Amino acid sequence: MSLIVQKYGGTSVGSIERIQAVALKVKQRRDQGDAVVVVVSAMSGETDRLLGLAKAIQSQPAPRELDVLLATGEQVTIALLSMALQAIGCPARSYTGAQVQIRTDSAHNKARIRDIDDARIHADLNAGRVVVVAGFQGIDEHGNITTLGRGGSDTSAVAMAAALEADECQIYTDVDGVYTTDPRIEPKARKLDRITFEEMLEMASLGSKVLQIRAVEFAGKHQVPLRVLSSFEEGEGTLISLEEEIVEDAKIAGIAFAKDEAKLTVLGVPDHPGVAHKILGPVSDANIEVDMIIQNIGADACSTDFTFTVHRNDYAKAMEILRQTAESLAAREVHGDQEIVKISLVGVGMRSHAGIASRMFEALAQVGINIRMISTSEIKISVVIDEKYLELGVRALHEAFDLSKPA
Numbered sequence: 430m431s432l433i434v435q436k437y438g439g440t441s442v443g444s445i446e447r448i449q450a451v452a453l454k455v456k457q458r459r460d461q462g463d464a465v466v467v468v469v470s471a472m473s474g475e476t477d478r479l480l481g482l483a484k485a486i487q488s489q490p491a492p493r494e495l496d497v498l499l500a501t502g503e504q505v506t507i508a509l510l511s512m513a514l515q516a517i518g519c520p521a522r523s524y525t526g527a528q529v530q531i532r533t534d535s536a537h538n539k540a541r542i543r544d545i546d547d548a549r550i551h552a553d554l555n556a557g558r559v560v561v562v563a564g565f566q567g568i569d570e571h572g573n574i575t576t577l578g579r580g581g582s583d584t585s586a587v588a589m590a591a592a593l594e595a596d597e598c599q600i601y602t603d604v605d606g607v608y609t610t611d612p613r614i615e616p617k618a619r620k621l622d623r624i625t626f627e628e629m630l631e632m633a634s635l636g637s638k639v640l641q642i643r644a645v646e647f648a649g650k651h652q653v654p655l656r657v658l659s660s661f662e663e664g665e666g667t668l669i670s671l672e673e674e675i676v677e678d679a680k681i682a683g684i685a686f687a688k689d690e691a692k693l694t695v696l697g698v699p700d701h702p703g704v705a706h707k708i709l710g711p712v713s714d715a716n717i718e719v720d721m722i723i724q725n726i727g728a729d730a731c732s733t734d735f736t737f738t739v740h741r742n743d744y745a746k747a748m749e750i751l752r753q754t755a756e757s758l759a760a761r762e763v764h765g766d767q768e769i770v771k772i773s774l775v776g777v778g779m780r781s782h783a784g785i786a787s788r789m790f791e792a793l794a795q796v797g798i799n800i801r802m803i804s805t806s807e808i809k810i811s812v813v814i815d816e817k818y819l820e821l822g823v824r825a826l827h828e829a830f831d832l833s834k835p836a
C-alpha cells in the first residue's frame with residue numbers, strides 16, 4: 430500500500446461533471462489499496478471572479494480580507510468532491526486549511542507554509558477514508574486565514590506530501606506533463622518524460638506556470654517525488670527528478686517566457702560611485718523586485734545609462750520613483766517600455782556545452798528579432814525582446830535547438 434497525494438487544478442474541477450470524473454479517478458486509486466489525500470483548487474475562473482468582486486469595492490483591498498474571500502473558492506470544491514466521492518460509495522472527508530492546521534506565516538496573499546498537523550489526516554486514512562484538503566490556504570498563528578499566492582495549491586500538495594512522507598505527489602492538470610515550452614504557444618512542443626528539479630525551478634521562475642515556483646522549491650528541498658499528469662487522459666506524465674537520475678543528455682530542457690515584464694531606463698546619469706544604489710535603493714525600499722539590470726557607459730564617457738526590468742504590475746510605481754531619482758541625480762532622461770517579454774532557454778546541459786548563447790542569438794537574428802537585454806546564469810540564458818515577437822521568438826528557438834525531437 431502506498432500513500433499518494435493528488436492535486437487537481439482549476440480546470441480539472443471546473444464543472445460538476447469534471448468533479449465527478451475526478452472522484453472516479455480517486456476512487457480507482459483507493460480501490461487499488463492505496464491511501465489517497467486529494468488537494469484541490471477552486472473551480473477554474475473562480476479565484477479571478479472573487480478578485481473581481483473585491484476590486485469592484487476597493488482597488489487595493491485589505492490583504493487579510495482578500496484572503497478570507499479567496500479561500501472560499503477552494504472550500505466549495507472540497508465539499509463538492511467529497512460529496513461526489515460519497516455518492517459513488519467512497520468514504521471521504523473534506524477539510525479547509527484551517528481545519529487541518531496548515532500553519533503559515535502571516536504574509537497575507539503570499540503566505541509560506543511552516544508546518545502541517547497530520548494527526549487528523551492519518552486518523553481518517555487509517556479509517557479508510559479519502560481526505561480532501563483545500564489547496565492555496567492556511568492559517569497563521571493568530572488564527573487568520575491566509576493564502577499562498579496564485580497557483581498556490583501546487584505548493585499545498587507538495588507540502589502535504591512532505592508532511593505525510595507520501596510515496597508520490599501527483600499534480601493533475603489540463604496538460605499531460607511538462608513540455609519543452611508552453612504547448613499553447615508552440616504546438617510542436619514535446620512532452621518531457623523527466624526534468625530535473627533544478628531545471629523545473631528555473632522554468633517556473635522564468636514564467637512557466639505549469640507548477641508554482643514554491644512547489645518546486647519545496648519538493649526539491651524535501652525530496653518529494655513529484656509528477657505532473659493529465660486529469661483527462663491516462664499516461665505517465667512528467668517526473669521531476671534528481672539530476673543524478675536523468676539519463677537524457679539534453680543541452681536544453683525547455684523554453685520559458687514571461688509576458689508580464691516592463692523595462693525602465695534612465696539616461697545620462699553622472700557616473701559616480703554609488704549611482705546604482707541611488708537608483709535601485711528607492712525601488713527596493715518600495716518592495717519592488719528588480720529582475721535584469723544593465724549599466725552602460727554613456728555617450729560622453731563621464732555619464733552612465735542604466736536599465737532594469739520589473740513586473741508589469743509594479744511599472745507605474747517604479748516609474749514614479751525613477752523620475753524622482755532622476756531629477757535628484759540631474760539625469761538627462763527617463764523612459765520606459767511595457768511591451769516587452771522575456772524568453773529563456775533552460776538546461777543543465779549548458780554547463781558542459783559551449784556556443785548555446787550564440788546559437789540562440791543567431792536564431793533570433795534570422796527571424797529579424799532585436800534583442801534588448803541579455804542575462805545569463807549557469808543553466809539559463811534570458812533575452813528581453815518586443816512583446817509582439819513572443820510567439821515568433823519561442824518557435825524560432827524551439828526549431829533552432831531541435832526541441833521537438835527527443836534528445
Ligand code: ADP
Nearest residue numbers: 438439440602603607608610611613637638639
Ligand atoms: P492548473 O489549473 O491545473 O493548476 P495551470 O493553468 O496552472 O493549471 O497550469 C497548466 C498550464 O500551464 C497549461 O495549460 C499550459 O498552458 C501552461 N504551461 C506553461 N508552460 C508549460 C510547459 N512548459 N509545459 C506544460 N504546460 C505549460
Ligand code: ASP
Nearest residue numbers: 470476565579580581582
Ligand atoms: N485557486 C488559486 C488560483 O487560482 C490557487 C490554485 O489554483 O492553485 O491561483
Ligand code: MG
Nearest residue numbers: 438580638639
Ligand atoms: Mg496551476
